Amino acid sequence: MVAKGLITGVSLVLALLxxxxxxxxxxxxxxxxxxxxxxxxxxPRAEDIAREVVWARVAGNRELAAKFLxxxxxxxFVRGCDASVLLDSPTNTAEKNAPPNLSLxxxxxxxxxxxxxxxxxxxxxxxxxxxxxxxxDSVSFxxxxxxxxxxxxxxxxxxxxxxxxxxxxxxxxxxxxxxLSNFSSKGLGLQDLVVLxxxxxxxxxNCNLFSSRLxxxxxxxxxxxxxxxxxxxxxxxxxxQCRRNLQDPNDNTTVVPMDPGSSLSFxxxxxxxxxxxxxxxxxxxxxxxxxxxxxxxxxxxxxxxxFDAFKNSIKRxxxxxxxxxxxxxxxxxxxxxx
Ligand code: HEM
Ligand SMILES: *[C@@H]1O[C@H](CO)[C@@H](O)[C@H](O)[C@H]1NC(C)=O
Ligand SMILES: *[C@@H]1O[C@H](CO)[C@@H](O)[C@H](O)[C@H]1NC(C)=O
Ligand SMILES: *[C@@H]1O[C@H](CO)[C@@H](O)[C@H](O)[C@H]1NC(C)=O
Ligand SMILES: *[C@@H]1O[C@H](CO)[C@@H](O)[C@H](O)[C@H]1NC(C)=O
Numbered sequence: 001m002v003a004k005g006l007i008t009g010v011s012l013v014l015a016l017l018x019x020x021x022x023x024x025x026x027x028x029x030x031x032x033x034x035x036x037x038x039x040x041x042x043x044p045r046a047e048d049i050a051r052e053v054v055w056a057r058v059a060g061n062r063e064l065a066a067k068f069l070x071x072x073x074x075x076x077f078v079r080g081c082d083a084s085v086l087l088d089s090p091t092n093t094a095e096k097n098a099p100p101n102l103s104l105x106x107x108x109x110x111x112x113x114x115x116x117x118x119x120x121x122x123x124x125x126x127x128x129x130x131x132x133x134x135x136x137d138s139v140s141f142x143x144x145x146x147x148x149x150x151x152x153x154x155x156x157x158x159x160x161x162x163x164x165x166x167x168x169x170x171x172x173x174x175x176x177x178x179x180l181s182n183f184s185s186k187g188l189g190l191q192d193l194v195v196l197x198x199x200x201x202x203x204x205x206n207c208n209l210f211s212s213r214l215x216x217x218x219x220x221x222x223x224x225x226x227x228x229x230x231x232x233x234x235x236x237x238x239x240x241q242c243r244r245n246l247q248d249p250n251d252n253t254t255v256v257p258m259d260p261g262s263s264l265s266f267x268x269x270x271x272x273x274x275x276x277x278x279x280x281x282x283x284x285x286x287x288x289x290x291x292x293x294x295x296x297x298x299x300x301x302x303x304x305x306x307f308d309a310f311k312n313s314i315k316r317x318x319x320x321x322x323x324x325x326x327x328x329x330x331x332x333x334x335x336x337x338x
Contacts, residue, residue, distance in 0.1 A: 033153050033322065033324025034151035034152065034153045034154065034318075034319060034322060034324065035151055035152070035153055036149055036150075036151055036152075037152070038129075038151070038152035038153035039121075039124065039125060039129075039152060042121065042124050043117070043120060043121035043124045043125055045120060046117060046120070046121065046124070046125050046152075047133060047150075047152075049113070049116050049117055049120055050113050050116075050117065050125075050130060050133040050134065050137060051133070051137045052116075053109070053112050053113045053116050054068075054109065054113065054133070054134050054137040054138050054141070055137060055141050057109045057112070058137075058138045058141045059141070062141075062142075062264045063203070063204075063264070064106050064109065064138050065138040065139045065141065065142070065202055065203075065264070065266065066202040066203025066204070066263075067106040067138075067203075068106055068109075068131070068134040068135045068138040068139070069135045069138070069139055069199050069202065069203070070199070070203065071085060071106060071110075071131060071134070071135065072131050072132060072134075072135035072314075072317070072318070073196070073199065073317065074169060075128070075131050076186070076317050076318065076320045076321075077168045077169055077170075077186060077320070078160075078168045078169065079157055079159065079160075079168075079321065080157070080320045080321020080322050080323065081128050081131070081132060081154055081317075081318055081319075081320055081321070081322050082128050082154065082155070082156055082157030082321070082322065082323050082328060083126065083127035083128040083130070083131055083154075083156045083157065083331065083334060084157045084159060084160040085131070085160070086107065086110060086127055086131070086160075086334040086335055087159075087160035087335060087336065087337065088335045088336060106134070107334075107335070109134065110127070110130055110131065110134060110334055111333070111334060111335070113130050113133075113134065114127060114130060114331075114333065114334045117130070118332065123330050123332065124330065125330070126154050126155050126156050126328075126330050126331070127156050127331050127334035128154035128155065128156050128157075128322070128323075129150075129152045129153070129154050130334065132150050132151075132152070132154065132318050133150055133152075135314075136148055136150045136314075139202070139266045142264075142265060142266060143266075147266070147307065147310070147311070148310065148311040148314055148315065149311070149315065150318065151315065151318060151319070153322075153324055154322045154323065154324065154328075155322075155323040155324060155327055155328030155329060155330060156323070156328050156329055156330060156331045156334075156337075157323060157328055158328070158329065158337045168182075170182045170183075170283065171283070172205070172209045172210065172281035172282060172283045173212070173281075173282050173283070174282065174283045174286070175282065175283075175286045175289075176286040176287065176289050176290045176293065179193055179283055179286065180193060180290075186317075186320050186321075187316070187319075187320060188313070188316060188317065188320075190290075190292055190293060190296075191296060191309070191313065192313040192316055192317065193287070193293070194287055194293050194296040194297060194300070195296070195300070195306075195309045195310055195312075195313040196310075196313050196314065196317060197270070197283070197284060197287060198268065198270045198271060198300065198306060198310060199270075200258045200259070200270050200279075200280070200281075200284060201258070201259045201262070201263075201265070201266060201267055201268070201269050201270035202258075202259065202263055202264060202265065202266050203257075203258055203263060204255035204256060204257050204258060204263065205255060205256055205258050205280050205281065206252060206253075206254070206255050207238075207241065207242035207243070207250075207251040207252065207253075207254045207255070207256065208250045208251055208252040209281065210238065210280050210281050210282075211242050211244065211250060211251060213226060213227035213229075213230060213235070213238075213282065214226055214227075214230075214235060214238055214239050214242065214244075215239070215244055223239060226239075227282070227285070229277060229282075229285040229286075229288075230277060230278075230285070231276055231277040231278050234276075234277065234278040237260070238256060238280070241254060241256045242254055242256065256280070258270070258280045259273060267303060267306075268300055268301070268302070268303045268305075268306035268307075270284075271297050271300040271301055271306065272301060274287065274288065274297055275288075275297055275298070275301065
């Protein structure tokens with residue numbers, strides 16, 4: 001694990017604190033420049049306004065929670081949490097046009113939040129903070145209370161590139177060491193990797209991203225040729241969901257809930273499924289192949305432990321490479337730089 005720069009260093013210290021607290025800890029500290037209630041004086045109702053718009057939209061479309069949680073992850077992993085994920089591409093191809101964006105959505109809701117905030121306090125609240133708040137608020141809607149604290153004070157970046165999205169978003173085919181290395185390079189640790197993967201308790205995955213585990217895993221090309229890391233009856237379930245025929249050899253239009261049965265409910269059920277070898281992607285299943293990670297998966301069978309751990313890990317994710325004080329800008333519209 002190599003710590004690059006101050007921010008990475010801070011997160012690394014946090015990660016180590018958490019490890020020492022028997023795998024699932026409650027360490028918490030602030031990143032420089034970010035704080036709870038950053039807009040308290042400059043725009044006192046900022047967080048209320050954001051929540052009101054997000055809750056109104058999520059009430060009409062519960063799937064948005066997964067969209068915003070994933071949007072926050074993609075934003076933070078590419079150039080830090082700087083709302084680069086929201087930028088349209090004027091000339092080059094932007095992050096949101098890169099293949100891993102497949103299921104990114106909810107951009108219109110972000111614009112709606114931004115418009116409401118610009119009316120209340122022009123030029124004050126960053127799009128990067130809106131993304132962070134939308135993730136928390138949309139997921140929390142189900143419980144009608146905040147599931148985690150969001151530090152604010154991020155500023156918006158001015159660059160977005162599909163090449164960087166490809167380079168920074170881990171692939172669903174990744175194995176454990178690769179994922180750990182990808183998270184480490186963002187200042188996140190093994191604990192964060194396991195805990196944040198629990199986000200897959202809501203939302204859907206596209207068949208073409210996991211069908212290689214279902215039909216032709218070792219090249220024998222028959223319905224029994226499934227990834228042995230998959231629970232056989234779960235594999236049959238997935239086979240039934242995803243088409244495979246000559247017209248559509250790699251079904252890229254069907255999506256399947258990642259937590260069948262409660263894919264709209266943010267809970268620790270991902271870890272219950274995972275332990276039963278019902279993780280959809282290789283990147284999920286691989287978490288059981290490492291002793292320390294598997295040990296954390298065991299602890300996360302307890303909902304209370306999961307909610308506490310998620311609070312800490314998503315806070316650290318929200319601190320990745322943020323632009324604060326003199327850096328970046330407060331965009332007037334989230335899809336274009338000023
Ligand atoms: C560990 C590395 C990760 C990998 C390889 C990964 C991969 C994926 C893939 C391939 C999908 C399906 C996308 C599609 O079919 O279009 C997905 C969905 C999703 N991911 Fe991850 N992910 C990872 C970590 C995370 C993290 C850290 C979060 C958030 C904290 C997250 C949140 C989500 C959510 C909520 C969805 C569902 C999106 C929807 O329903 O539209 N993922 N992920
Ligand atoms: C995602 O990228 C594809 C191209 O890979 C593009 O056709 C699609 O419009 C993009 N989605 C969004 C929401 O920008
Ligand atoms: C993930 O880590 C591996 C191994 O260090 C590296 O080759 C790969 O480029 C990384 N991918 C991403 C998306 O960060
Ligand atoms: C099955 O996998 C083998 C080996 O990877 C590959 O050569 C073959 O084209 C695959 N068959 C189908 C129908 O995808
Ligand atoms: C889906 O697959 C079809 C045929 O295999 C291909 O023509 C199309 O471009 C793919 N669409 C996406 C979004 O990848």
